[in-house]
Amino acid sequence: MFLNQRVFSQVRSLTFNFIKLLIGSQFPTVKEINCNQLTQLLSDSAKPRPLLLDARSQAEYAVSHIETAVRIDPLTEDLTAVATALKDRPIVVYCAVGYRSAKLAQKLDKAGIKCIYNLSGGIFQWANEDRPIFQNGHPTKVVHPYNAIWGKLLKTTYHAQEY
Template identity: 90%
Template sequence: MFLNQRVFSQVRSLTFNFIKLLIGFQFPTVEEINCNQLAQLLLDSTKPHPLLLDARSQTEYAVSHIETALRIDPLTDDLTAVSTVSQDRPIVVYCAVGYRSAKLAQKLDEAGIKCIYNLSGGIFQWANEGRLIFQNGHPTKVVHPYNAIWGKLLKAIYHTQEC
């Protein structure tokens, strides 16, 4: 069983790397931030805390999200809520694995909003690294797996039963 878990972990890592390459190819102008860098930004009281935008569905967001994240519809054309953000405040967009958020980050950049980053690996990577996620202001251990296929990138201990 241990060997199977180790092999599956390696497959998950390779799949994440492939997705990251695909996202980089599809959205070459979108800047990435990894989970460690975001965690450091959130802890640094000497710099403006980033505005976190969750680009998942309402159902996914309701299960859990990164603390202080605001949900934004990744398909929206109405970016007025974000346009008032100070130009020196970073904006970090995330979704399940990074594709929808990269698409939204590109749209924000094209709209003239600056200092935008896509969270590499999304909330799946964040949770897989054991970082805190929240539901209704309280820590939780589950993440919506998006669907049965993409959910395989999320460690089983973080799965909710919703798909």
């Protein structure tokens, strides 16, 4: 059993790396930030706290999100609220694995909003690294797996039971 878990973990890691390459090739102008870099940015009181935008569905966001994240519809056309709320504050956008958020980051960049980063690996990577996730202001250990196929990239211990 341990060997199967180890092999599955390696397959998950390779699949994630492949997806990240695909996202990077499809959105070459989008800057990425990894989980370690975001953790450092969130804990550095000398720098402006980044605005975290969760580009997942309302159902996904309701299960859990990164603390202080604000949900934004990734299909939104009106980016005025985001543009007016920000000055020199960095924006970190994330979704389940990084595709929807990369698309939104590209849209924000084209709208003239700067200092935007896409969280590489999304909330799945964040949770898989055992980083804190929240629901209604309280710590939780579950994430919406998006669907049965994409959910395989999320460690099963983090799967929300109903989705």
